Amino acid sequence: MRRGLAPLLEGRRIAGLVIRERRLRWPIPPGLEDWVQRQRIAAVDRRAKYLLIGLECGTLLLHLGMSGSLRVLSAGLPPGKHDHLDLLLGEGQLLRLRDPRRFAALLWTREDPLGHPLLRDLGPEPLGAGFDGDYLYQASRGRRLAVKQLIMDGRVVVGVGNIYASEALFSARIHPLASAGSLDRQACARLVAAIRRVLGEALEAGGTSLRDFVREDGRPGYFAQALRVYGRDAQPCLSCGAAIERGRIGQRSTFFCPRCQVREDV
DNA sequence: CCGGACGCCTGTCGGC
């Protein structure tokens, strides 16, 4: 999303902000419209799943939650029911946020956004240099929770959502319920490699489109076709043919192959 | 500190 948006936004001057629904995950701060007015967009960055729109006098923090999407559209297209806000870009264009479930967030800060309470305590980027087998090994010592929950904990590593957690564990041949602390160095190295591989491939494919998710240009992501376990409940494992199982870990659906992903900690 | 559960919303789908 950041990659697609950056060339469309950087260097533009904000011509206005139209908010039709302020009740998102947190209420959109009052007066934000006035504050962003006429500011130039200096940079579009990302930390974890937050998009950071760097302005001259501060930064907009945008999170899409579960059902949010962004589109760059020509001004004049009437907003739909769940099109909660438009960032007017001038030259007849706008950036429109749609989010049926309203779990999205739009916040702003004048300070370094990385110091914001929502970003401050986040773990390393999964594709960055700080995330390696050694790091995960250290981070998992003494932790008794399921490894799937560990890798979905943003304080350990960011970016691993429910789909990619199942995919990475399958790729690494690790059972999602294995207790985090039971992983040895080799398993941690395998898991880190798998997370990086899965996220890297998904990135190349433009993300995973379930239902109607679309990118800023209106195209879907194509990674859904590449999913190897997620959503394949009762279908044959692509590696060994055993039936994929579906379970729940921490209130989230989890998919795994009972033959390829064997628990070694029970 | 850790782990587990809840809640925020709306839409969709399957079962009856």
Added chain:
DNA sequence: TGCCGACAGGCGTCCG
């Protein structure tokens, strides 16, 4: 056809 419950890509917060 209609109704009802379960579930959905996230994650901050609260509780024990």
